[in-house]
Amino acid sequence: MLELHQFRHSPFCLKVRMALKAKGLSFSVHEVLPGLGQVALFKLSGQRQVPVLVDGDHVVVDSSAIIRHLDSLHPDLRLIPEDAKEAAQIHLIEDWADNTLANAVRTALIKAAAENKDLRMALFPKALPNPLRNAIGNFPGHWLSGATEIACQGEYSDLLGSLEQLSCLLASNPWIIGNSMSVADLAVAAQLSLLRFPASSGDELAGKGCLGISDHPKLQPLFQWRDQIEESLRETDPLVI
Ligand SMILES: N[C@@H](CCC(=O)N[C@@H](CS)C(=O)NCC(=O)O)C(=O)O
Incomplete structure (x- = not known):
């Protein structure tokens, strides 16, 4: 049995879950507890x-390496095509999405979390003790929000510009590159999950x-494209250990 060590809301873990389900x-x-769980x-x-x-005996780290490992062992539904030109384009999009x-x-x-207490609370693992969760929730978020606003205006408009281009592309194409789902689609769809949480993130988020x-x-x-991908991959939830 394959065992995925993850943070539930990490987009890189979602990318791997989607790959496992696609295959x-x-x-x-x-579920790894941030801090203590990372020692193990x-x-x-x-x-x-x-x-x-x-x-089994393989311990594979990094979402891209994990998906390449899965593709080499289960090549029937490839997420990285054999065609060299498509594979190169897909690699570039995956790298852009992951970085x-x-x-x-x-x-x-x-x-967004600095400005919204509900979102802040929902993002922290349920396993954290309540006093700590409450302290995080009651932190005066506008301090942090002001700082990020000044530092990141350029990055924000670049983000909007890239997302608009993708949105336009995906309004009329089911996949970013080629004629089937690839790791480029999964890498982008997974990152979108932090901008608008999908149903699989649970009721709170x-x-x-x-x-x-x-x-x-x-x-x-x-976001509709992302939701359709999630919907197509939805099946029985994995066993949580
Ligand atoms: N390049 C890695 C990035 C993984 C990554 O950034 N993981 C984050 C969670 S989203 C993490 O484990 N952070 C904890 C830490 O750095 O201590 C991948 O694709 O898997």
Whole structure:
């Protein structure tokens, strides 16, 4: 049985869950507690980041490496095509999503969480003790919000510009590159989950996100595309261990 060590709301872990589901593989998830749980993760994998996939004797770290591992073992539904030109284009989009998009999305989410106590509370693991959750919830968010606003105006308009381009592309094409789902689609769809949380994030978070982006009229085709991908991959939830 494949075992995924994850933070539930990490987009990189969602990217791997979507790949596992696209390939029809059954797996269990091990929820890592930020901080303490990462000590055990370090013992297991030699580093402290999620996702980590345990596949028998193989311990694979990093979402891109995990998906390449899965593609080599289960090539019937490839997420990285054999065609070299398409594979190169897909690699570039995946790299953009995992780095540039991920950084901009993280900043936008921090700003949104600073402005919205409900979102802030919902993002922290249920396993955290209540006094700590409450302290985080009651932190005066506008301090942080002001700081991120000044620092990140350029990044925010770049993010909006890129998302508008993608939204336009995906209004008339089912996939970003080529004629079937690839790791480029999964990497982008996973990052979008932090801008507007999908149903799979649970009742507390579903529909919440970064106002100004999640409700932007030009970006609705993009979020609909993401929701369709999630819907097509929905099946029995993995066993949580
Ligand atoms: N390049 C990695 C990025 C993974 C990553 O950034 N994981 C974050 C969660 S979203 C993490 O584990 N952060 C905890 C830490 O750095 O201590 C991948 O694609 O898997």
